[in-house]
Amino acid sequence: MGNEFVSCSFLLVLLITLAHGNVLRLPSMDGGESDSSMMMGMGVEEEGKDPDYKAYFFMKDVQVGKTIPVNFPHLKESDPARNLPTKTPTSLPFSLKALPSLLRFFSIPPASPQALAMEKTLTDCQIERPGEHRACISSVDSLIDFVGGIFRPDVPFEILRTSVATKTSPVLQNYTVVEVKEKTSTKSLPCHNLPYPYAVFYCHILVDTTNRMFKVTLRGENGAVVEAVLICHMDTSKWNPSFFAFRQLGVERGTTEACHFAPAYDMVVVLVPN
Numbered sequence: 001m002g003n004e005f006v007s008c009s010f011l012l013v014l015l016i017t018l019a020h021g022n023v024l025r026l027p028s029m030d031g032g033e034s035d036s037s038m039m040m041g042m043g044v045e046e047e048g049k050d051p052d053y054k055a056y057f058f059m060k061d062v063q064v065g066k067t068i069p070v071n072f073p074h075l076k077e078s079d080p081a082r083n084l085p086t087k088t089p090t091s092l093p094f095s096l097k098a099l100p101s102l103l104r105f106f107s108i109p110p111a112s113p114q115a116l117a118m119e120k121t122l123t124d125c126q127i128e129r130p131g132e133h134r135a136c137i138s139s140v141d142s143l144i145d146f147v148g149g150i151f152r153p154d155v156p157f158e159i160l161r162t163s164v165a166t167k168t169s170p171v172l173q174n175y176t177v178v179e180v181k182e183k184t185s186t187k188s189l190p191c192h193n194l195p196y197p198y199a200v201f202y203c204h205i206l207v208d209t210t211n212r213m214f215k216v217t218l219r220g221e222n223g224a225v226v227e228a229v230l231i232c233h234m235d236t237s238k239w240n241p242s243f244f245a246f247r248q249l250g251v252e253r254g255t256t257e258a259c260h261f262a263p264a265y266d267m268v269v270v271l272v273p274n
């Protein structure tokens with residue numbers, strides 16, 4: 001997976017970033033996921049301001065030959081906030097208590113949007129939700145421990161990710177569906193990238209949900225090909241009835257599935273069937 005490189009180069013990248021005086025990129029800094037979407041495990045930002053923003057689909061719309069508008073944000077393949085190193089990249093504390101010293105370490109001004117985003121990430125990572133296995137992980141090793149702890153040690157799993165759209169692709173464009181392959185895995189854990197100076201993923205498994213997972217090849221109007229992970233939530237009956245997915249699909253909760261593409265900065269862990 002090339003994680004050795006990421007791991008070794010992490011501090012270097014970080015130092016270069018700091019040396020250049022750039023603001024560290026924190027994904028979904030502009031509001032990020034709403035709490036409700038996080039609770040429901042969608043990983044889709046509510047961009048309700050744009051009436052054309054398409055995030056949700058019916059399964060029948062994502063079939064070979066169909067054309068659908070999809071929104072893939074631009075991001076850097078090499079972004080240290082996106083790439084999970086083998087080992088936790090730093091001995092820094094990861095707790096809300098340590099926020100002031102972390103802000104000093106990363107040269108982030110208190111009360112800046114980045115500081116608030118870090119505070120929210122640290123807060124969200126401390127919340128316990130009954131009935132939900134959840135963890136914030138920042139290395140492959142901690143992901144292996146987390147998945148092994150839920151199922152059994154050494155349970156085989158695969159990480160699915162949506163490929164990064166090229167910079168020359170418009171963020172929103174029409175894509176033709178070229179191929180659809182279902183991943184036959186009964187268990188999947190979405191891992192949402194949280195804003196932080198290094199890669200932090202909030203991974204969870206929700207009990208009582210039946211998701212279907214597809215690898216979809218899309219070709220954009222500009223010719224760019226994206227390999228995307230499609231997640232179809234087959235049971236939406238417990239979702240917030242006013243969630244924007246239902247407005248967009250024009251249905252009531254629980255009456256149909258709701259499918260969305262995993263954003264390129266997220267990961268989906270699926271167990272490899274025996």
Ligand SMILES: *[C@@H]1O[C@H](CO)[C@@H](O)[C@H](O)[C@H]1NC(C)=O
Nearest residue numbers: 067068069070172173174221
């Ligand atoms: C996608 O195609 C439809 C039908 O041709 C068109 O109405 C729509 O504006 C296109 N959307 C984008 C984002 O290009």
